[in-house]
Amino acid sequence: MLKDMESGAILFSRGADKRFAPASMAKVMTAYVVLDLLKTRELRRDTTFTVSDAVWRKWNSSTGGSTMFLSPGEKLSVDDLLKGLITVSANDAAAVLAEGIDGSEEAFVRRMNKVAADIGMASSHFGTPNGWPDGGVTKVSAADLITLADRLIRDHPDGYARYFSIPKLQHGVAPDGRPIVQPNRNPILDRVDGADGLKTGHTREAGYCFLGSAERDGRRLIMVVAGLPSANARREEAQRLMDWGFAAAAHRMAAETRRGSASTSVAAGATHR
Known part of the structure; x- marks a missing residue:
């Protein structure tokens, strides 16, 4: 699915209401919830949380x-x-x-589902805060992901600008003592003009997925691709769809301008006569 945020026009849609596993695209829902709490001052950016032994055992690098x-x-x-x-x-x-935030992943997931319902994600349900395979509990639709991205960018523009286009992250220390530096997973950053978010996803069930956005000359597009067979296919399809979308939007805008000019000319001619 591909949406022009400025006009609200859906430029492309295929299977957009089909429910599927979002993999790590679910983290955009987690981010939206956290940004909401920052906006209402229930949280602060400098609020600190401690990594519990249970969380570390469950989600350390040995999980893959x-x-x-x-x-x-x-x-x-x-x-x-x-x-x-x-x-x-x-x-x-x-x-x-x-x-x-909520004492447990389960309690936070209940918050996620309430917020998702509140913003109109009618086809979606979350079972984890990170999109890890959960036996089919977590399901979304492309249309709902577009809604989520649209709301996040509109409701939290400062948070979007702060967090979604960081080129790399340095955190942790490797066994040899060197700092661990990881690149942003976004496949269209530095490949598509104006690309600045949002989130990839991949599991065996979901395939390779991407919820992405880019802005050029004041026009922002949001897109979803899902179920692709490889990371290369995801990158190529995302880039192709986004570039096509901007070309289509520019063509439509030019056509509307021509129609507007023609209408003005007709009106002027009628007045002159």
Whole structure:
């Protein structure tokens, strides 16, 4: 699905209401919830949470999932956790945020589902704060993800600008003592003009997915691709769809301008006669 935020026009849609597993795109819902709490001052960016032993055991790098390499007992700010959540898709950051805010992942997920319903994500349900496979509990639709991205960018423009286009994250220390530096997972940053968010996803069930956005000359597009067979296919499809969308939007705007000019000319001619 591809949407022009300025006009609200849906430029492309195929299977947009079909429900599927979002993988780590679910973290955008987690980010939206946290940004809401920051906006209402129920949280501050410098609020700190401690990595519990339970969260570390469940979400450390041995699981094979994405991580910001947190350590048990480590204290981190909400600001740093959001950076890890978005930039490197950190499962451990999502869990620390959930537990720190609501006491448990389960309680935070209930909050996620309430907020999702409130903003109109009628086809979506979340079972985890990070999108880890959960036996089919977590399901979304492309249309709902577009709604989520639209609301996040409109409701939290400062948070969007702060967290969603960080090029890399340095956190943690490798066994050889060197700092761990991970690049942003977004496949169209530096590949598509104006690209500045949002989030990739990948599991065996979901395939390779991406919820993305870019802005050019004051026009912002939001897109979803899902179920692709490889990271390369995801990147190429996302880039192709976004570039096509901007070309289509520019063509439509030019056509509207021509129609407007023609109408003005006709009106002027009628007045002259």
